[in-house]
Amino acid sequence: MTNSSEIGDAKTGESFRAIVEGLPEAVVVSTPEGLITYFNPAAEKLFGFAASEVVGNNVTMLVPRNSRRHADPLKWLTRWAAEPEHTQSRFLDLIGTTKAGHEMPVDVRVSETVLNGERRFLITVRDNTARREEQAAFKEAHLKASRILMIAEDGIVSADEDQKITFFNLKAEEIFRYRAEEVLGKPLDMLLPERYRAHHGDQVRGFGTGKIASQLMSQRGEVVGLRKNGEEFPLEATITKVSVGGHITYTAHLRDITKRKAAQARLRESERRFRAVFDHAFEAIGLLSPDGTVLEINRAGRALTEGISSLEGLPLWELPWAGGEFATDDFARQRLKAAIAAAAKGETVRYTAEIKKGDEVHKIDLSLVPVKDESGKVIYIVPEGRDVTGQAF
Secondary structure: OOHHHHHOOOOOOHHHHHHHHHOOOEEEEEOOOOEEEEEOHHHHHHHOOOHHHHOOOEHHHOOOOOOOOOOOHHHHHHHHOOOOHHHHOOOOEEEEEOOOOOEEEEEEEEEEEEEOOEEEEEEEEEEOHHHHHHHHHHHHHHHHHHHHHHOOOOEEEEEOOOOEEEEEOHHHHHHHOOOHHHHOOOEHHHHOOHHHHHHHHHHHHHHHHOOOOEEEHHHHOOEEEEOOOOOEEEEEEEEEEEEEOOEEEEEEEEEEOHHHHHHHHHHHHHHHHHHHHHHHOOOEEEEEOOOOEEEEEOHHHHHOOOOOOOOOOOEHHHOHHHOOOOOOOOHHHHHHHHHHHHHHOOOOEEEEEEEEEOOEEEEEEEEEEEEEOOOOOEEEEEEEEEEOOOOOO
16 A cells, blocks of 8 residues: 555545645554554654655554663554543653664654544654753753752742642751651641641732732741641741742741840840949940940949930040040040040050049049950940049059
8 A cells, every 4th residue: 555545545535635744743654553554744854764665664663662662662552542642641752763763752642543444543753852851951950959959058848739748858857857758748837836727828828819929927927836846946937939830839948046046035135234234333334436436335424424415426535524524725635535546556544534523523543445356456445434532542
């Protein structure tokens, strides 16, 4: 049987033959035994064979067996001819061979029909090289991204639109004390204390239908996690959403801030203790920048000033208790400026200054102590003054 007579006899019509031969997709017709009876021009172009070279031969010349693929073309013709296309698409990816011996992945679909009273298999073939390369590139990119996320410093938990956990990285395992296989497919709210679960689902769904793509979850208040052992702990969390094919995936980036909150509590306690000592000390104590600007001054220091309500931000030598109010020759100011300059260079300076309080002149034992950072640079100066009026030296 010739290539033309299989498709273009009087019964099927010349118009049908013209349609098949004009298709951009390769079409091969074979008997149930696998003998090729028709080979359209697109198939000639795809495989490099002329129709006369393949008609009468077995389809195995186009999709031969090889060491990587053990599929028997004759068996899959029979098996898949009666299956719907969407079922076939999961399986019929084969390796084709061109006349020049070049291998190419091909996407194959097959259906059974009757031509001229004979059973025939209609086979369509597409070069699958580009799609395979795209799939390989996507798979590689996905693998890289998954590996990066798996070892990320943040705990990363993803959930589908039903809020079932789909991804749980190593840090999340460390934070929540679950292994990934223990939580995958489970409800996301299992990672929250019971009292938060009633409203959590609605909050996530509301985020999913909103326009914001990511959100710091702590904006709604403190986030609390629940470990496998029942321990509750504070979390810093950001949630993002991605929609692919109409399906939403939620991903939360999580940090256990237990240690940070404990450190903050210790810092606040240290600040309270410092304030208690600083503000209730009998001596006048302050904190200066290296250029002599007042940053802070305690109650005893303020008690020595007159007529100025705001002291911070002024040079120390401009304050009344520094002697500027009654030193007509400006000696007291200049002496204090020089002492501050020396302290800014790293020296500890101490001398007796005089201040006027009402009609009385008080002697103040004034010390200026530099405070340095790790590199030895002076970052603060601490002035301390004690009233030594009437004391003998």
